[in-house]
Amino acid sequence: MNDQRLLITGAAGTVGTLMRPRLRRPGRVLRLLDLAPQPAAEPGEAVELLTGSVTDAEVMKSACQDVDALIHLGGLSREDTWEATLDVNIGGTHTVLDAAREAQVPRVVLASSNHAVGFRTTDEGGSDGLPADSSPRPDTYYGVSKAAIEALGSLYHSRFGMDVTAIRIGSCFETPLPLGERGLSTWLSPDDCARLLEACLATTSPGYRLIWGVSDNARRTFSLAEAEALGYTPRDDAEVYAPRLAAPPAPDGTLAELVGGSFCTAPLGRHNPL
Structure with a gap:
C-alpha cells in the first residue's frame, strides 16, 4: 500500500x-x-522539500503530482498592497487550485481568515457564536483576498467535484499572548489546528465546507x-493564559465589538498589527 502524500x-x-511535526x-x-528555506529532514522524517512560489504554474503542476491531499497555507499572511495581495493570495490560490484540478488531487484545505468577516460584530451569532458561513465583510485587502479564496474553493468544488474545506482561522500561534486580550477569543492552538486539519482530511466526502478554526476558548465568539460536524474535537482553551496578560487598555470605540479588531481601522495596503 502506497504512503499518503x-x-x-x-x-x-x-x-x-x-x-510540520504535528502532521507527521x-x-x-x-x-x-515554500519560497523560504526549510530545515532539512530529521532522521526518519518522511518529507519532500520543494522550493517555489504558489504563483508559478509550473512549480505547482510539479508539486501536485501524485498528491492525495493539499493544505494551502501559502501566500501573504498580513495586509500588503492591493497589487501584491491580488497576485499572491488571489492569483496564487487560483494557480494552486488549477494545478490540483489538473493533477486530480481529490481534496484541498484552504487557509482563510477571520478577516474575511472582520466588520461583523462579535455578538452577531448570539450564544452559539458567529456562524462559519456568515457572508463576507472584509476589513482589509487581506480580508478581501480570503473571501476570494473561499469563493474560488466553492467554484472548484461545484465545477470539478473537488472536496474543498476553507478554514476561517482565528489566530494560530504557540500561545495567544502576542494578541493580547483579543487572542483569548480567537486563538487556535497548534495542537487543535492539527486536530482540525486531520478532521478535514479524514471526513468522508465533505463537498464544500466553510468552517471556523478556533480552539474551545471560554471567550470564543465563533461557532464550532x-x-x-467534520469530526473536530478541540481540547485547548486560551483562558489558561489570561492571568499572564496585563490589564487591557480601555476599548477603542467599537473596535472591541468587531471581529477584525484593529485591522478595521489600520491603513489599507500596509502591514497591520496582529
Missing part, C-alpha cells in the same frame, strides 16, 4: 512550521513547498458546530 504550501510560514504520521509523506 500530503502537499503543504507555505510550509515555512508560522502555521506551516507549527504543523506513519504511512504519510509530507511534501513541503460546523467544524465539529
Whole structure:
C-alpha cells in the first residue's frame, strides 16, 4: 500500500512550521513547498522539500503530482498592497487550485481568515457564536483576498467535484499572548489546528465546507458546530493564559465589538498589527 502524500504550501510560514511535526504520521509523506528555506529532514522524517512560489504554474503542476491531499497555507499572511495581495493570495490560490484540478488531487484545505468577516460584530451569532458561513465583510485587502479564496474553493468544488474545506482561522500561534486580550477569543492552538486539519482530511466526502478554526476558548465568539460536524474535537482553551496578560487598555470605540479588531481601522495596503 502506497504512503499518503500530503502537499503543504507555505510550509515555512508560522502555521506551516507549527504543523510540520504535528502532521507527521506513519504511512504519510509530507511534501513541503515554500519560497523560504526549510530545515532539512530529521532522521526518519518522511518529507519532500520543494522550493517555489504558489504563483508559478509550473512549480505547482510539479508539486501536485501524485498528491492525495493539499493544505494551502501559502501566500501573504498580513495586509500588503492591493497589487501584491491580488497576485499572491488571489492569483496564487487560483494557480494552486488549477494545478490540483489538473493533477486530480481529490481534496484541498484552504487557509482563510477571520478577516474575511472582520466588520461583523462579535455578538452577531448570539450564544452559539458567529456562524462559519456568515457572508463576507472584509476589513482589509487581506480580508478581501480570503473571501476570494473561499469563493474560488466553492467554484472548484461545484465545477470539478473537488472536496474543498476553507478554514476561517482565528489566530494560530504557540500561545495567544502576542494578541493580547483579543487572542483569548480567537486563538487556535497548534495542537487543535492539527486536530482540525486531520478532521478535514479524514471526513468522508465533505463537498464544500466553510468552517471556523478556533480552539474551545471560554471567550470564543465563533461557532464550532460546523467544524465539529467534520469530526473536530478541540481540547485547548486560551483562558489558561489570561492571568499572564496585563490589564487591557480601555476599548477603542467599537473596535472591541468587531471581529477584525484593529485591522478595521489600520491603513489599507500596509502591514497591520496582529
